[in-house]
Amino acid sequence: MFARQLSAAREPDRVRQRLRLGEALVERGLLTPEQLERALEYQQRTGDRLGRILIALGYVRRQQLYRVLAELWGYPYVDLLREPLDVQLARRFDPEELVRRRCFPVRWDRGDVWVATAEPPTSELEAFVRSVLGPVRVRPLVTTEWDIDHAVQRVFRDVVLDRASLGLYFRSPDESARRVLVGWQKVVLWASIVGLAVALALMPRPTAVALSAFVNGVLFIYVLFHFLVAMTGARHEHLQTISDDEVRALREDELPMYTVLVPVYREANVVGHLIENLRQLDYPASKLEVLLLIEEDDEETLAAAKAARPPETVTFVVVPNGLPKTKPKACNVGLLFARGEYLTIYDAEDRPEPDQLKKAVIAFRKGSPDLVCVQARLNYYNATENLLTRMFTIEYSYWFDYVLTGLDRLRLPIPLGGTSNHFRVDRLRELGGWDPFNVTEDADLGIRAAARGYRVGVIDSTTWEEANTRVGNWIRQRSRWIKGYLQTVLVHTRRPVRLVRTAGLRNTLGFVLLIGGTPFAFLALIPLWSLTLLWIVTRTHAFDALFPPVVLYVSLFNLLIGNGVMMYLGMLAGFKRRRYELVPFALLNPLYWILHSIASYKALWQLVTKPFYWEKTHHGLSRYLPTSSSPGVATES
C-alpha cells in the first residue's frame, strides 16, 4: 500500500528520470535486449509510445511497466485494486474526465491530494485537480490505466449505470425510446383506431376499399423505393471507394488509436474465438484498444474470458447490472472508457476482414467532416448450414451489398447494422451514444446521425458472422429488429417538422420508407397473401369490392412484379457474393417472408406489452464454429 510509503516519498529524482524506459527494463531483467530492439523497430514504424508497444507485444506486463515508470518519473507506484479509495473525494470529479485524463484522486490528507496517474505528471494535472478541489497540493502517484478504469467502475458504478441507461433520455428526451409514444402520437393513434372502427361500422365498403388502396399504395411505393435503392447499389458494385493500394499505402505511424467494443453476455464459449479473430486484424496492436463489455451478473463469461488469457490490449469492462439490460447500454459504458479516436463494435463471434479498421480510417480521412460513421458489410460464414441460414445469407447479402450501398450512393440515411459500424468517437459522444431503450439501437443511431445533419457511409469490407440456425431463435431476433424499427420510426417522427428541417425532405422520406416501410410490408404480407390464397382456392367474389380497378392493378403489380423483383435481387446478391449454391434458394424467398411477417406481429405485440424487452438471440449454435468451442452451448446477446 502506498500509504505506508508516503513518509518515504520524496520529490522526483531528475537524475533517475534521464534513464530511458527500455534500458531500465533491460537493466531490471524484465526485457531482453533483442525484445527491446524489436520494440524500437516497431516504434519507428508506428510512432507509438514504447511502453504501449511493449505491452501490446506482450513483452512486459502492464504492472511491471508502470512500476518501472514510477521509478523513472520519481513517484510512488500505487495498486488501486488494493488501495482503499476515498469515495467522497473521487466523486467530486467527473468520471469521464478522469478516464480521459487517466488519473484518479486517491486520498486527501491535510491539504495534500494524492492523485494516481497513468501519464507523466504535469502542471496540467495539478491545474485540473485544483479546478475541482481548490488550492491544494497535488501529490502524484503512478498507476496503470487499467487500475484507473477499474477504480472508476468501482466508485462511480451508479453514475456509470445512470449515464449509460438514461444519459440520452436526460440530455435529449425526444431522441430516446424510453417513452414509446408522445402525446400527439397517442392522440393520432387512438383517433385512427376509433375513426377506422367507426368508419367500418358506418361505411364498411368504402372504408375497406380505402384501407385496401392505402395498404397496396404504400406497398407499391415501398417496392419501387427498394428497387431504386438496390439498382443504385448494384450499379456501383464495381466501384471500390477504397482500394487495396490505398490500404497498403497507409503509414502505420499515422494510424490513430482504435477502440473495439465487444459486448458479450453469456457467451463464454465464444470468447476464445473472439480473441483469435481480433488477433487477425491488420492494425498495430499498440494502437488497438479492445474493451470486452461483460455484464456484472455474467460471472461465467468473465471467468472464461480470464481463462482465455487475452493479450494486454484487451480490457474487461464490467457493465453495472440494472435495467434496461441491453447491448446499447453496455456499449454506452464502453464508450465512457473508450480512448480511441475511432471506435467499432464487434460481436463475439465476428470475423472481420483483417484490413477493415484501416479501410475505415481511410474512409474517414477521405470523407467529409460530416461523416460520423462507416458501416462495413455483414455476411455469414455458416451460410450453407441449413435452409434458414441460406435464406438469411441471401437477405444479408442483398441488404448490405445492395441496399446500404444504394442508400450511401443516394446519400440517404443508413440504418446501421448490428456490428462493424465504425465511429468517430468525438462525434459519437456528441450524438449521445446509443439509446439503451431502443432494441435496434444501431439503426436508430444511424437515423439520429442523419437527423442531426451527419452522414453515415459504407465501406467495402466484410465481417463474417454466425447466421441464426433455428427458426424460433430467428423469430426472436427478427421480432426484436422489427420492434426496434417501429421504435425508431416513432422516436424520429415525434417532431416531423424539425426532422424535415434538419435532415431534409428527401432524407426524411427515405427514412420513413425504409424503416417504417419494412414493418408495414411484413405486417401487410399475411393478410394480403391470405386473401389471395383464399381467392385462388374458393374463387369467391367476396373480395371484389375491395379491389376497384386501380387498386387491383397496383395490387397485381405488388404481387407479381414486386415479389418477382425482390426474389431476383436476392438471386443477384447471392451471385455477387459468388455463393452460387445459394442463388436458387432465392426462389424460396416468399416462404422466408412469411417468417418475417410472423416476427413482425410478435414485434408489434411486444411494442405494446414489453417495449424495451431485449429478445435474446442465442449464439454459438453453428456447426461451423471451430471445434475449440463447446458446441451446442447456447449463449445469448
Add this chain to the structure above:
Amino acid sequence: MASAATSRPARALASRPSPDLRLLGLRWHQHLVRVLLFSVPFAALALYAAQLGFLSNAHAHVTAKALLAADRLRLEVIGFLYPPLPFLLVLPFPHPWTPALLSSLAAGATAWLVWYDLERTGLGLLWRMMLLAAVVVTPSSVFLATQAFPDMLTLHFLVVAWHYYWNFVRYQHTFSGFVAGLILGLAFYANFYALLYALAFAVLVPLFRRAAHERPEPREFAASLSQMLVTAFPALWALASWSYINWVFTGRPFMYLADPAAAVIDPDRWSVPLDERLSWLPQFGVEVLSQPLLLAAFLVHARVAPRRLPVLAVLAFVPALVRLCGFSYPLPLVLGSYTLIALLSLPQRQPRWFGPFLVVLAVTQGFVAATLVRQVGEVRAWENVVTSGASRAEDQQEIELASRLRAAPDRSILADDRSAYRIVARAVTARPFLLPTDAAFAVALDDPVSAVRYVLVTAVPMEGDLVSARFAAGPPAGFVVDGQRGVWTLYRRSDAPSLLGGA
C-alpha cells in the same frame, strides 16, 4: 460436424471495373443524345409514310386499343391484349403517329448500339458508316424500324440485353446480369419470342464460360447453373405473371397465346404436326446460308475465336426455332435478327482490310433481304407507297371513312374492333364506337335499332368479328345503307342523319 476450414466463406470477388464492359462507360444522357440523333432519319421516314396515309396493321391495332383504353379510362377494356407493353407505351399519346415515332426511336437506339459495337471492331470510320448504312437502308430494316413497333421494340430490348449479358457472362459483372435479366423479362411483354431468346441466352452461359476460361472454376457447375437462372428468371417470371393474370380473369392461363390479335402463334404453322415441321429445316438452312454477313461472322469466329462458334450457331438458330415451335416471327424480323447477330458478334480489333469486305457482304445481304421481303404483302405495299410518293386507294378510303365517323355521337356506331381497329385508329378516337368491350355491346348486337344509330361492317371480316358476321350480308331491321368506302359499309338507322352523305 462440418469443418470450419471448409465452411470458411470465400472472399467476395467484387466485380472490377473493366474498360471492356459495354454500355457502362456512358451516362444516360450521353446515350439519349446519340439515340435521338440516330432516330432522326427513321422518324422522318415514318412521318413521311404517315403523311402518305400508310398505317401498318400492327400500329393500327396498338393505336386502336390505346384509344379505346384512353376513352373508356379503364385498362381492362382492352381485355388481355398481348403484348401489353407497346400498347402501354402508346397509351399516353394515342395517335397513329405515336407507334411509328416510338418505333423510330427504338430503331435509332438499336442503330446507335450497332454503331457502338462497330467502333470496337477497329474498322475505319468510312467503312463503319458504309456498313451501318448497308444494313439499315434495306426495305426490310426500314419497314421494321418504322412500321413494326412491337417487333422493333423487342429487337431493341434484345440488343440492349445482349450487351449487358455480354458483360455478365464475359466479366461476371453482376449488375449487368441484373439489367440483362430485367430487360429480357420486360421484352416478354413486348413479344413472346423474347422468352425463347432469354432461354437461349441462358443455355449459352456454359458455352460462354467455356469460351472465356481456359480452365473451369472450382465450382463451375454451380456457377453456370446460377448464372443461367439469373439470366432466364425474369422472362420466366414474366411468363408466369402474365399467365397468372390470364388465369385470374378468364380461367385460361394461356388464352393470350391463342388470341388472333396477339400474333404470338403463327396460324399457318401452329397446327402442323411435328414431323412435318422438321421438313421446314432445310428452308431455314437456306435462309441462313443466304446471309453473307452472317456467314462472314462465322468465318471470323472460326479464325480468331473458334470457341465462340457454338454460341453464334445457337443464336443464329433461334429465329428458326421460334418458327419451328409454331410461333409467329415475321420475315423482316428474321432478316433483321440475322443482320444484328452478325454485326453484334463481330470480334474486336479487326484488320483494316476487313472493312471493305464486310461492306460488300452487307450490301449483298441487303439485296438478298430486299428480294425475300418482297414476298411479304405489307412490306411491298409500304415500299410502293414510300418510293412512289403516292397514297394507296384503300388508305384514302379508310381515312375518309374514319374522318366522317369521328363526327358521330358517343357509342352510336356498332362495330367490332377485331376488324374495325384500322378505322378506330384512323379516327383517332374510340368515342363514337360501341365495341365488344362495352357492356351494351351484346344488347346492341341483338337489337341494334334500339341501341345505336349506325352499324359498321366489312366485306372481309377478321375471325371473330361478331358485327360483320351478323350484318355483312345486309342491314339490320330499321337500318339502311348509308354508304360504302372500299370494303367498309356503314348502315344508318332510318331516323339518323347520314354520315357518308348517302354515297
